[in-house]
Amino acid sequence: TQEDCEDVLLCLDDIKWLQHQFFVSHDTNRLNSFHDLLMGCDVKLPRPEVEPRNQELEARIQCLKARQANREYKAMTRNVDTFRVHEPEETISYHLKQMNKQLIAVLQFIISVLAGFAFGFIGIELIVGNLDFGFRLLLGVIFALIIALAEIYFLAKKLSEDIPSTLT
Known part of the structure; x- marks a missing residue:
């Protein structure tokens, strides 16, 4: 009965022995899984140290x-x-300056991407010579995409630098 049993503790060697017995009993078609042995047992785990x-x-x-x-x-x-005294973040001019910075960043992004597309679409043709329209379009999109990725990186870097200054 459970009241008569004392707590039985298993160490690593016991677990290794059980694993070996599973492989041996697998050949003889006896119990060969850990949950079959644990059926009806209570598992008591040690409490973590705080x-x-x-x-x-x-x-x-x-x-x-x-x-x-x-x-x-x-x-x-x-x-x-x-x-x-009112904080500078409470004034309308502060918010207008912040909005102006963001609008300038967006316009700079758009102009840079358009300039990259123009270089890929028109500039390469001027350097190399007459090219197919589809190829020129593909070059323009590739250059615009590369510049867009670089601009997004620098925008994210700038925003991450600006965030701590606005929190303090």
Whole structure:
């Protein structure tokens, strides 16, 4: 019965012996799977060890929580206190400048891609000579695609540099 049994612990050598027995019993058509042996057994796994948190990390977390709470408080009370100096992110000119930067980036992207297409479509024909229309079109698309990929890379790099400055 289960009440009379003590906990039985298996080590790695026992598991290896069981694996060997599976191969031996496979030839004799006896039990040859691990779940057949475990049927009716309770498997007790050891509890993972919980390591105490690092005090440096805990202090840093508390500092970050305090900063975040201060930002949230400032955002909540922004319209209540009229004597406080307004942050530059709250002005319309700041938002217009940000929108202007983004529009310039989009226009630069479009112009660069169109210039790459024009070079591939017209420029190669001027250098090499008369080419088939389909081939010129293919060259234009290839050059435009290469330039578009490069522009997307630099746009993503620029945006990743701008994000931390807007959060602080």
